[in-house]
Amino acid sequence: MESAHLVQVVLPGIVDPEGLQIRQAAVPDAGPGQIVIAMEATGVSFAEQQMRRGRYYDQPPFPFVPGYDLVGRVLATGPGVDPNLVGRRVAALVKVGAWASHVVVDAEDAVLVPDGLSATEAETVVVNGITARQILHRRARVRAGQTVLVHGAGGGVGSVLVQLARAAGAKVIGTASPRHHEAxxxxxxxxxxxxxxxxxxxxxxxxxxxxxxxxxxxxxRSVIDSWHLLAPGGTLVAYGSASTRDVTGSKQWPVMKILARTWLWNTLPNGRHAHFYNIWAGRALNKNRFRACLRADLTEVFAAVRRGDVTARIAAQLPLAKAAEALRLAESGTVSGKVVLTP
Structure with a gap:
């Protein structure tokens, strides 16, 4: 192991972005079945914005290191892992822990990034790309010639989703603020x-x-309106509760209401379907299947970026030490694309 230092951004509690803390320690070793990734790019997603408010429905107790996903080079491998992975660029979905210079993950959770994609390009489509592809193809099963409505079409998931839907041959209507309309x-x-x-x-x-x-x-209210906009046989996929970001009270209640509504709607005899999508659903039931789906979907999204079907949109790139500034920028609603942190 090289003699680098581990640098982590810590979320100590419900704080303003400027309340984030920097922590240094020794770089951890890889255990059996694990790899150490030297982070090259990690992102600021809606999840971190929720977490700093204590509003993400299954976030860990404070303090913790946020960061939903990352891209980087394999620095070291643990027992039972192919040592030829060292030096390869990989992506990983971790939910928390990615805002760090080095991250330990199970080797089975790492997905190879193809040659020709930079770390920052790949980072923009890890959590956003997996989410977009899974809700489009695994939940709604959208086909050519269909018409779909994407809320937040200028956002992180939405911007990838509209491009994947167009590549699949669907007609796309997208809600967004006027500054996104020309794009x-x-x-x-x-x-x-x-x-x-x-x-x-x-x-x-x-x-x-x-x-x-x-x-x-x-x-x-948007979920109810969305349900009523469906054609016979149509599918609603709810995958968040952005409207409740600044609401006080139970962080689980907004999600529970959506789950209850989707359950009720699916009992109605009108041929329509409703889903609440959670990217981690199924991991506890069948970890191998979860990993296989994630790997297949992210690999296909990377291929879509290389083909030009999806354009990686980087709003800003800041060093890890400026995570507070990056979070503030992402929360401002003034940027288009993903705010990326680098070592």
Whole structure:
């Protein structure tokens, strides 16, 4: 093991971004079946914004190191791991712990990044790309010729989702703020201003018979509107509750309400389907299947980036020591693309 220092960003409690702390220690060793990744890029996602408010529904107790995903080079391998992995660029989904110069993960959770993709390009589509591809193809099973509605089409998941949906041959309607509309039109997406007083009416004008799928990260009232916009046989995939980011009270309740609604809607005899998507669902039941799906989906997203079907959008790139500034920037709502942290 080289004599580098481990540098971590610690979230000590419910604090402003400036309350993040920097911690240094010795670089950890890889245990059996593990690898040490020297981080090259990690990202600021909506999850970290929720976590610093204590609002992410299954976050660990404070203090902890945030960071949902990372890309980096394998620095060391533990017993039982192919030593030829050393030096290879990999990506990993970890939920917490990625805002660090070095991260230990199970080797089975690492996905090889293909040659030709930079670390920052790959980082923009790890959690966002896996989420987008799984809700599009594993949950909604969108096909060519269908019409889909993507809420937050200018956001992290939404921007990848609209590109994957267009690549699949779907007609795409995307809600976003006006500053994203021109970029969406360039992607052949029909933009709708999410601040319009009556988004459902505007969507019905564009799709009188309803849409075949809705992807909703907003939660709250939006989920109900999304359900009513479905065509017969259509599918709603709810995958967040962004509208409750600054709400006080139980952090589980917004998710429980969505789960209850999707269960109820699925009992109705109208042929429509509703899902609440959790990227970690199934891991506890079948870890091998979970890993196989994740690897297959992320590998396909990387291939889509290389083909040009998906453009990696990097909003800003800051060093790990400026994580507070990066978090503040991501929360500002003024940037397009992913805010990336580097060592």
């Amino acid at each position: 969406l039109r360039e992607l052949d997406v029909i933009p709708v201003d999410y601040r319009d007083g009556d988004v459902p009416s505007r969507v019905r004008e564009l799709a009188p018979a309803g849409v075949d799928a809705v992807f909703d990260h907003v939660g709250g």
